[in-house]
């Protein structure tokens with residue numbers, strides 16, 4: 499795993515209030531209780547929440563299509579670690595949301611990843627609608643935006659801090675386990691050394707299949 503360095507706005511912070519004291523699966527819903535005092539999560543972690551979230555199904559189910567039977571498990575694991583994705587923090591109160599809503603939010607945030615990545619390259623404008631009760635705070639020469647929704651935090655994390663280096667692994671259609679990654683270089687195609695090796699093996703195999711009938715001897719280049 500490559501080291502991640504925060505770029506973008508040095509004096510601009512984004513925070514979200516979240517955290518649960520318990521969470522469990524009840525039928526097709528996840529229910530639980532918010533922490534009495536919020537855990538405040540900030541951008542700039544070594545592994546952005548956006549990346550954790552968008553890859554959260556892959557850890558259960560390698561391959562491009564998530565197994566719907568594994569969704570509740572993945573949603574519960576994420577919720578216990580970070581909190582409910584699509585509802586605002588309410589100190590000490592109970593919460594309840596459908597697993598299907600969690601999946602829909604991931605789907606929308608994946609689209610946001612692709613759209614923001616495109617806008618960033620094209621230097622286009624991006625509008626991100628916000629929830630009520632959220633605020634900007636100017637303090638100590640910096641500017642911080644405070645939200646109480648994790649999905650708002652994630653989309654702002656994608657747009658403000660990560661936009662220039664949003665990538666999806668070229669091994670995505672095959673067996674990549676964490677295709678959403680932050681490239682350290684624009685030309686980086688693979689999320690990891692193992693995906694790069696797998697990609698190279700496939701390219702070699704394709705070359706071999708294409709050329710073996712062409713009268714070439716198939717001698718491999720040394721690297």
Ligand SMILES: [Zn+2]
Nearest residue numbers: 667674689693
């Ligand atoms: Zn990969």
